[in-house]
Amino acid sequence: MIETREGYAPQSPATLAAYLGGIPRVAALLGGAPSGWNIAEVGDGNLNLVFIVKGPAGGVAVKQALPYVRLVGESWPLPLSRAHYEHMALSEQARLTGRLTPEIYHYDETLALIVMELLEPHIIMRRGMIAGIEYPKFAEDISTFMARTLYFTSDLALTADKKKAMIAAFAGNTALCKITEDLIFTDPYRVAPLNRWTSPQLDAYAAEWRDDGDLKVAVSRLKLKFLSSAEAMLHGDLHTGSIMLTPADTRVIDPEFAFMGPMGFDAGAVIANFLLNYFSQDGHEKEPGGRDGYREWVLATLQQIWVFFRAKFLALWRGDGMGDAYPAALFEDAEGQSRLEQERQAYMDRLWTDTVGFAAAKMTRRILGLAHNIDLEWIEDKDRRALCEARALILSRDMMVNPGNYASVEALAEAARRTRRNVLNY
The missing domain is CATH 3.90.1200.10 (Aminoglycoside phosphotransferase (APH), C-terminal lobe)
Incomplete structure (x- = not known):
């Protein structure tokens, strides 16, 4: 059975612009108005949604956990808490290794969502x-x-x-x-x-x-x-x-x-x-x-x-x-x-x-x-x-x-x- 939490909803290009526009640091990194941002879902992995967001001033990557294994579908439920452990690990890895990990700009526990540095031309x-x-x-x-x-x-x-x-x-x-x-x-x-x-x-x-x-x-x-x-x-x-x-x-x-x-x-x-x-x-x-x-x-x-x-x-x-x-x-x-x-x-x-x-x-x-x-x-x-x-x-x-x-x-x-x-x- 798929389990979520109150306030959680999978993001889409249509909803993500408004959400990111409400985060001052991220909005400043992107520049311009949310209506002018280019947002594409590019996730090709097994588990999550991944978005690339670009504005006039720069870009960010957004990763959001789904309540199931993306590769298989809703028949394989998976807890959203994995985003919590990923954020915790990224924070510790950054402390220990500096720029060998992407910089984190924002973490939303409810949405199981991390906004981080867009790695280009990587x-x-x-x-x-x-x-x-x-x-x-x-x-x-x-x-x-x-x-x-x-x-x-x-x-x-x-x-x-x-x-x-x-x-x-x-x-x-x-x-x-x-x-x-x-x-x-x-x-x-x-x-x-x-x-x-x-x-x-x-x-x-x-x-x-x-x-x-x-x-x-x-x-x-x-x-x-x-x-x-x-x-x-x-x-x-x-x-x-x-x-x-x-x-x-x-x-x-x-x-x-x-x-x-x-x-x-x-x-x-x-x-x-x-x-x-x-x-x-x-x-x-x-x-x-x-x-x-x-x-x-x-x-x-x-x-x-x-x-x-x-x-x-x-x-x-x-x-x-x-x-x-x-x-x-x-x-x-x-x-x-x-x-x-x-x-x-x-x-x-x-x-x-x-x-x-x-x-x-x-x-x-x-x-x-x-x-x-x-x-x-x-x-x-x-x-x-x-x-x-x-x-x-x-x-x-x-x-x-x-x-x-x-x-x-x-x-x-x-x-x-x-x-x-x-x-x-x-």
């Missing part, structure tokens, strides 16, 4: 990567975003009372977490009505994944960690569709899935989307080998993301280290400092193992589950698409079941090359 990163555009600043920017948001919201930086307060603040975002729990960790491994894949080419893969006991145990271990490990504030949906950028500027958007969870889930989402794009390039190049250079840029950037993230996270821990985990008083002498540094390195190694597993789960769901990536979906030749997807599935299964095979990000990148080279049909 485009969704996924579209840019499909077009073969290189982004030289991205690894630097996303590693900073992840290092600062994950470290400073963890027990490594926070006192226990502040960390528990953050857990409480995000604990109510259960409906969005439930989507993740089902669509990523459960549905691709069972018969589920919303599952879809490239058929009939991948029918055998879908059946095999449903019958694979090792795979189902491995993904369930990841699900348990997702359910129980409140390590830090996560973006919760940190893929290349949640990033808008130019070659010179990166912004992270859409953290409505935010909650306190395992750090490797965010890092894994980024890694997964780079691997999916790597495999998809065979479907986008105009002639064999035409995207070889871009493929190598994708893998090189993937490696930089993890190397930069690890170094920045460790630097924050060494320089700040004021949280209640690993109390400084226990490691004051030279021996203690040496042991603590060993533990820091071991912590990052464990986080990398988590990242590999979560990346595998994210790759699988984008091929055998409900919501797919346009990296692959936009490959019109179904046989070529299926080959790209089969390669990604084969690698993702081994990543999930045998994470020890991927002791480093370099090993993962080489495995991607090897899989593409060796898997020649679906």
Whole structure:
């Protein structure tokens, strides 16, 4: 049953102008009279309404939650409260990372609506990567975003009372977490009505994944960690569709899935989307080998993301280290400092193992589950698409079941090359 709240109504271009005209800051940013503003609904995501509003002086973006999943319709109700968690996460991310997120101009709890900076000439990163555009600043920017948001919201930086307060603040975002729990960790491994894949080419893969006991145990271990490990504030949906950028500027958007969870889930989402794009390039190049250079840029950037993230996270821990985990008083002498540094390195190694597993789960769901990536979906030749997807599935299964095979990000990148080279049909 669809539930709303008193005063809530989905906006339209006709109603939004009058609403924004009553917000002095927004009206000033747009300039002119509301009747002269250009308003277009441009949402192409799975959940929400998104409007672009332009006036004589400037523009804004407006995002409004719907009381159901837009991709599916009213048969799948969804609470409006997700806008509350998105606003809270955006505010915290802005505090920690500055201009790596869009500026918020206005938030309306009743309408579940956020008015924010219009990012121009930025485009969704996924579209840019499909077009073969290189982004030289991205690894630097996303590693900073992840290092600062994950470290400073963890027990490594926070006192226990502040960390528990953050857990409480995000604990109510259960409906969005439930989507993740089902669509990523459960549905691709069972018969589920919303599952879809490239058929009939991948029918055998879908059946095999449903019958694979090792795979189902491995993904369930990841699900348990997702359910129980409140390590830090996560973006919760940190893929290349949640990033808008130019070659010179990166912004992270859409953290409505935010909650306190395992750090490797965010890092894994980024890694997964780079691997999916790597495999998809065979479907986008105009002639064999035409995207070889871009493929190598994708893998090189993937490696930089993890190397930069690890170094920045460790630097924050060494320089700040004021949280209640690993109390400084226990490691004051030279021996203690040496042991603590060993533990820091071991912590990052464990986080990398988590990242590999979560990346595998994210790759699988984008091929055998409900919501797919346009990296692959936009490959019109179904046989070529299926080959790209089969390669990604084969690698993702081994990543999930045998994470020890991927002791480093370099090993993962080489495995991607090897899989593409060796898997020649679906």
